[in-house]
Ligand SMILES: NC(=O)c1ccc[n+]([C@@H]2O[C@H](COP(=O)([O-])OP(=O)(O)OC[C@H]3O[C@@H](n4cnc5c(N)ncnc54)[C@H](O)[C@@H]3O)[C@@H](O)[C@H]2O)c1
């Protein structure tokens with residue numbers, strides 16, 4: 001069935017860019033097909049804008065900034081809440097769009113719409129709390145303080161694995177702060193971004209405040225990074241591309257926020273029930289078919305319960321259903337494209353060639369060319385690719401350890417530092433690991449860790465800055481210090 005026929009509101013399916021409140025074709029007619037990763041069916045086409053059209057988006061955002069920043073915070077809040085209400089009202093259509101372009105199972109897509117919308121509501125409210133400070137003055141007869149002001153136009157470059165929430169977590173923060181945004185979504189998943197634009201327009205977000213540009217990724221990103229009028233760049237994606245963009249932003253000296261790759265350790269203490277821990281590890285590994293920056297990539301299990309853990313993990317994994325995300329009962333959809341499948345296979349081959357044991361994972365069962373069957377490797381060691389690279393696939397690697405110091409060293413043995421999981425009920429061990437793990441986020445006895453109130457982000461090569469929470473809006477604010485001098489006698493100054 002065509003995508004628009006599946007939607008109760010077909011106008012949410014847009015095959016244009018969205019610039020200055022207008023649906024925009026490519027000037028030179030260049031376009032690209034967007035494919036359903038589960039079936040290979042072409043869902044639609046998107047325009048590849050010319051460089052001048054990207055610059056036109058900056059012109060539009062520049063013009064919009066004047067009025068958007070001048071609104072009161074509560075006026076911006078109302079428009080963002082209207083956007084939130086529309087996201088909720090259209091959540092089923094948004095979930096269908098997402099499952100078709102990204103592949104994740106429909107219940108997960110519904111969850112992401114809910115998750116993405118929650119950032120809009122959160123930042124709508126946070127925009128009213130961008131307080132400055134009063135500073136006790138060291139200068140006679142002066143009043144000192146700070147104001148928070150919007151940084152200016154923000155460029156937002158986002159990945160395909162969470163096509164809606166990775167946009168709203170940035171855009172809502174920027175817009176609440178008074179900044180117009182130019183979104184460059186991943187070319188694999190543009191339709192969620194364009195549906196967001198359609199709903200932003202209906203919510204009364206003025207033209208030029210929320211723009212979606214599409215084009216050749218390296219070319220568009222280069223223009224956005226070089227552009228002096230863009231004051232902030234927020235990127236979510238791979239560490240490789242993040243590094244490139246950081247370099248490209250050097251000339252224009254912009255504010256750069258980076259949410260990059262993860263390679264999460266999942267540590268199971270000796271006191272744990274192996275079944276409980278194994279079920280949690282399966283949940284932490286296989287969401288979005290392993291294509292999640294929080295995926296439990298290196299599962300480190302105390303040697304005393306290793307064998308029992310592996311058995312429970314393998315049984316739980318065997319119960320996962322792989323298939324088209326539109327079908328009910330499917331747990332894992334396809335990978336995003338064929339190259340991702342090839343990368344997963346190469347990671348498994350590399351591990352096996354270096355001594356890992358392939359416990360389960362028969363690719364002959366895959367229901368289509370973009371699917372990868374859940375795979376379990378044991379005896380994983382640090383010379384293997386699976387140890388150091390994000391597999392971004394449903395490949396789980398288990399390693400036994402003998403004591404806390406060893407597991408800390410193993411867990412930190414990576415360039416990444418996004419998230420870590422710890423399963424133990426021993427409070428001393430919890431505290432020791434919590435402090436020693438070089439990660440931006442540590443979840444203890446919980447697979448779920450994210451949400452609007454949370455400062456999401458990593459250390460080391462996993463990124464710069466934090467999104468969400470009470471500090472997420474700061475990425476889009478400048479602090480202006482003021483000194484009001486010669487006031488006469490100011491008591492208490
Ligand atoms: N830390 C987080 O919050 C978080 C969240 C989601 C995904 N991720 C990471 O994202 C990665 C997966 O996403 P991906 O494959 O879309 O990442 P990616 O880096 O390939 O692409 C991300 C974005 O950058 C663009 N891009 C790609 N190549 C480019 C280039 N040469 N120059 C400029 N722009 C370019 C893409 O079109 C896309 O919009 C994983 O590493 C994952 O861990 C991190």
Ligand SMILES: N[C@@H](CC=O)C(=O)O
Pocket residue numbers: 161162291292293294450456
């Ligand atoms: N699951 C993450 C996205 C990473 O890929 C999130 O919650 O932000």
